[in-house]
Amino acid sequence: MDKSRNFIEQIIESDLEEGKHGGKVITRFPPEPNGYLHIGHAKSICLNFGVAIEYGGITNLRFDDTNPSTEETEYVESIKKDIHWLGYDWEDRLYYASDYFEQLYELAVKLIEKGLAYVDDSSADEIAEEKGTVTEPGVESKYRARSISENLELFQGMRDGKFDEGSRVLRAKIDMASPNLNMRDPLIYRIKKVPHHQTGKEWNIYPMYDFAHSLSDSIENITHSLCTLEFENHRPLYEWFIEKLEVFPSRQIEFARLNVNYMITSKRKLLRLVKEGYVSGWDDPRMPTISGMRRRGFTPASIRQFADRVGVAKRDNVIDISLLEFCVRDDLNARANRMMAVLNPLKVVIINYPEGEVEWLPAENNPEDPDAGNREMPFAREIFIERDDFMKDPPKKYFRMAPGRYTRLKHAYILHCDDFVEDSDGNIKEVHCTYNKDSKSGSDTSGIKAKGTLHWVSVEHAKKAEARLYDRLFTEPVPDGDPEKDFTSFVNPDSLTVLHEIFVEPSAGEIAQGEQIQFFRKGYFVLDQDSTKENLIFNRTITLKDSWAKIQKKHKK
């Protein structure tokens, strides 16, 4: 059975068959260093690096740093870290568009010499005015007919800093009547007397995106330049520069950007969430940023799997976040060791268990992975169980602990619930049970059948910890889809719940930062970067699927 190919893979395979570019495949990931990478970038990274790997090619990392007023090295560093974390490597091919500023300048000069570019003294407003509209053609600038030598001299003057910002631009001379607005004499250089994070004060002019991107691709011999759909209308311009300058023919191919419901990926809106304090920062575990997902406990493999499963096509899409959640659970189920933590404790006293006695019971680390080995858990007279694992008056399908019932403690014994203590308000204070000595896990000869299996920790041995429970950041599937309401009004007030006193089994105190674990029956967790030996902090990556919650929900209705 052949793996089905997306349309980009099909293009590459057909190019390969034709022997185009000598069978080479070179892609690039071209982030602008003006923000943090998010889930949408992850798709692009996986696509670009993925197809190169698939077809024996290479992928360059190139920072598209042509606008020094919004870009910073802080972003350069975070972007590099995120790509490596995702599992991809550009080896020694770390480039910047700014590496090519001199070459790009020369190419602009060449365009002028060919009579295909001119310096325009018009103001931004005038240029906008003369651009025309979608239904009306534009008007040619009065500076359009300048001589080549005058253009050359003025362009050199722009470079030398002789003119003020905004006073002049270099434009390509194409067609002011083109139905494609991008072809109506687009700007290719503007004056910006702003220091650049890579080139310092060397330049007074900076190239525009279309010019820089097309020609940077060409300079790097990029064979397949993959970008999102909104650049589709730019492709004729991309090709115009390459054709007129007779340089390496990179090809731009557009695919649909990734959208995920209950998430937003607009850099501007993400910035607002940070600036306005809805989240703690770019790496808040609720953010769709790569750094946020990493802190949340998502694994690189799960994100790669997700990127693979969403597919690549040209139609607009909104992926159901449950697919991402599935990928995360699927990966974590296989690799996360199980441990026990009681998030909302209820004390159980095993009245026939000797006071002061402690048994260390072997506990399997991961039923999905026989090589994961065992650990030992202390068992004693007083334990904590989860508060909602006991009900004094249980409904029909409830099969956890209740008076008169038998319940299994995972890796330990079967308990019979004898009695419970409640205060005057009806709050359960503690539960009294008797255990059956012959029901020990692995050597159960008691013959007792227990429907439910509970997690637990020994009161005496458990460590206190903090848990941060995360949920979807928004309450609406498309938070920015309502023009009437600001997306911030849909921030989920319950997206973060902090539990200050949970109890974890002793070995949970020894896990490494960033190590994913499953708290038995409660979900996948990871140690947060704020965690210390004294103050353990666990981030809940995601809950387990919970069919009991589903049953409850159905009965409420």
Add this chain to the structure above:
RNA sequence: AGACCCAUGGUGUAACGGUAGCACUCCGGUUUUUGGUACCGUCAGUCAAGGUUCGAAUCCUUGUGGGUCUACCA
């Protein structure tokens, strides 16, 4: 409304002129010392109308619906 692009179950994606398949979700079931996992099953789709063809999701035409574009941003 001018140009360009897109249209397959609830969601996403295959099928390249020859039996509409896969995944997620939903629903139901089996197994289970995690109400997890695994496994099985149910429901459910070619935007519309013409045309070409023995045969159309696929090619053509028209329509409809959606997206992008009028930054000295990328």
